[in-house]
Amino acid sequence: MNKNRKTAVRWGLILIALALLLLLSQIFPQAFAIFNIFNLSWGQVFWILLLAWITWGSFKHRGIFIGIFASGLIVKIISQAYQLFNWTGYMYLALFLIALGGQLLAGEKMQVNVTVGKWDDDGDDDSNFSYSESAGKNGEKVAIDSVFSKSVRYIHNQELHKLDVSTVMGTTSLYLDQAKLKDGQAKLDLDAVFSKVDLYIPSGWRVQADASPVFSRFSALNPSDLALAAPLLKIDADLVFSQVTIHRV
Known part of the structure; x- marks a missing residue:
């Protein structure tokens, strides 16, 4: 088994283990009450995991702009959950400028490669x-x-x-x-x-x-x-x- 395959298998097992923990926490909520201290809803946890995955993949492939921007959105979600500070519209602008500046400092061309599938013309489906x-x-x-x-x-x-x-x-x-x-x-x-x-x-x-x-x-x-x-x-x-x-x- 080559190195890339070993890494994929390891991460696959980790993700499945996390999924099983989440399922058990819903079936036996009293046994997992300790997780309530994190003050995060399931939707916020989903967004953090998704953005963390985007951040990791972006930095790995030198997509500095998307990596920094996704990292900033993680900070936004956590700040809202714990009411650390008020995230205003100008913070999005600051995050955009930081991400763009980081991309320029890294000396890499900005590339965004996202596949979202085909959108239906009638607009009724997602x-x-x-x-x-x-x-x-x-x-x-x-x-x-x-x-x-x-x-x-x-x-x-x-x-x-x-x-x-x-x-x-x-x-x-x-x-x-x-x-x-x-x-x-x-x-x-x-x-x-x-x-x-x-x-x-x-x-x-x-x-x-x-x-x-x-x-x-x-x-x-x-x-x-x-x-x-x-x-x-x-x-x-x-x-x-x-x-x-x-x-x-």
């Missing part, structure tokens, strides 16, 4: 490098995370309270026209990096936006005839090289 979605109790909270993905999602929750959407180098279409807001109000936390996001909301909703766009475009104007008592969607958006469009239907 083609993903990475995609995850979760819903909280009674569907009040919905979280969507995607990397290098094209996704279309229809939200029909009748007591929607919180939305978390994070997309990196992808397109996301989110339909909320059949949803209802819990107590007439909900919040959308949106992080978009090199992405395009289309939000479809009922024409009778008000939008209150707090956006930090960096080389991005985002507009959330309300029609003049909306009543103050109309359902309110609060949007907190951090955007880097992205476009967000709100459609009223």
